[in-house]
Amino acid sequence: MAQATSFPKDKIKVLLLENIHSSARDLFREDGFIVEEVHGALDYDALLKQVADAHIIGIRSKTQLTEEVLAAAKRLLCVGCFCIGTNQVDLQAANVRGIPVFNAPFSNTRSVAELVLAEIVMLARQLGDCVRQLHQGQWIKSATGRHEIRGKTLGVIGYGHIGSQVGVLAEAFGMRVLYYDIAKKLPMGNNRPVASLEALLTQSDFVTLHVPATSQTQGMIQAEHIAQMRPGSYLVNASRGSVVNLEALAEAIKSEHIAGAAIDVYPKEPKKNGEHFDSPLIGLPNVVLTPHIGGSTEEAQESIGVEVGSACLDFTNNGSTASAVNFPQAELPLRSDSHRILNAHKNVPGVMAEISRILGELNANIHAQHLVTDDATGYLITDLDKNVSEEVYRAISSLDTNIKTRILY
Ligand code: NAI
Numbered sequence: 001m002a003q004a005t006s007f008p009k010d011k012i013k014v015l016l017l018e019n020i021h022s023s024a025r026d027l028f029r030e031d032g033f034i035v036e037e038v039h040g041a042l043d044y045d046a047l048l049k050q051v052a053d054a055h056i057i058g059i060r061s062k063t064q065l066t067e068e069v070l071a072a073a074k075r076l077l078c079v080g081c082f083c084i085g086t087n088q089v090d091l092q093a094a095n096v097r098g099i100p101v102f103n104a105p106f107s108n109t110r111s112v113a114e115l116v117l118a119e120i121v122m123l124a125r126q127l128g129d130c131v132r133q134l135h136q137g138q139w140i141k142s143a144t145g146r147h148e149i150r151g152k153t154l155g156v157i158g159y160g161h162i163g164s165q166v167g168v169l170a171e172a173f174g175m176r177v178l179y180y181d182i183a184k185k186l187p188m189g190n191n192r193p194v195a196s197l198e199a200l201l202t203q204s205d206f207v208t209l210h211v212p213a214t215s216q217t218q219g220m221i222q223a224e225h226i227a228q229m230r231p232g233s234y235l236v237n238a239s240r241g242s243v244v245n246l247e248a249l250a251e252a253i254k255s256e257h258i259a260g261a262a263i264d265v266y267p268k269e270p271k272k273n274g275e276h277f278d279s280p281l282i283g284l285p286n287v288v289l290t291p292h293i294g295g296s297t298e299e300a301q302e303s304i305g306v307e308v309g310s311a312c313l314d315f316t317n318n319g320s321t322a323s324a325v326n327f328p329q330a331e332l333p334l335r336s337d338s339h340r341i342l343n344a345h346k347n348v349p350g351v352m353a354e355i356s357r358i359l360g361e362l363n364a365n366i367h368a369q370h371l372v373t374d375d376a377t378g379y380l381i382t383d384l385d386k387n388v389s390e391e392v393y394r395a396i397s398s399l400d401t402n403i404k405t406r407i408l409y
Contacts, residue, residue, distance in 0.1 A: 023305030067093035091326035098344030098404030100324035102311035108295030113165035119262035150174035155204030158211035213240035223248035260286030328372035339389035
């Protein structure tokens, strides 16, 4: 009887679109799943057809998982976005179908931190201009205005995953590191917090931004903040384009108050390669412009494959939704003495009373239970005696409020 409903792994089809890194494919295959890979994005009709028998769909930014596509994916258990953004998925439509969506918000943080360190050295040595001049056949050798970064002060705004790594790497270069964050953050090494943005701006030789895009950080660095920076200091932004007023920065570079800037993110970014790019910073001295490549490395792609692949595996194998972006988050350690029932239900009054009634009537002994809800959907994990699990599973699956129920053993 036990084999009747716990779905065999070699029947679970994982559809990976858009050249997702092979680390994800390997992870699924090693766990016994069937993996189908498609190199590019599919057109809409092909997508509707392909998703019909997929249990897990992996996408990057080009595939739109609309309500219609999700409805066509009748067997779908979860979606993996092998990237940061998730706005290509109708998250609410997935939620009400009991489908968690996972992404990889932190896999590329090291890549950004390394780029920032490289840029700090570039700015201190005016490397961007040097390289350009020599490519143009101009030999200009000078030490004037070129500096070591050892002993200089780096101010980090936003001391999260990236900011704190930048702080650690900068210290290895012999920099003194200050940081400003609205949340209380544990300092790494000898990094030190400061109490205000102004304190950070007035004390730093280099300022680097690592805040998220929020209403609070929108236009956070304006002319008045740049004026507070030390004369001859440098600004780095690899966070979000909405954070720095680039016109004000351009003016401060022209007036030589700011000695250079490295910018990776812009208020308006071209949608695809080859499209025209414009910025008030173009052509200014000691300005390093990069096309939003902070997180774009092979290593980051590989770790995105592992991070999102693991989240999908954890959900399929034990029901964990711990890092889902659209779904109540729950995680319970697996027990060897239990069967596990995973139930997504409509979040309406009376559901738990009904489920408790079923458990009572079937005399089910509960070993562990965890309920989490959001506005629309409730997610219940129940570990229970093996002898009644099948009946409990069937009874819960047949409730009107049931969205999706699975049994694991
Ligand atoms: P995180 O969430 O780990 O850290 C952000 C930190 O900023 C948090 O400690 C938070 O408390 C702090 N913060 C929020 N509002 C603030 C404010 N008003 N003032 C001061 N601190 C504030 O984020 P993570 O992973 O470090 O990413 C940081 C930024 O880097 C994000 O904007 C992200 O989108 C961007 N990013 C850019 C990439 C690129 O390719 N250039 C790649 C990856 C991330």
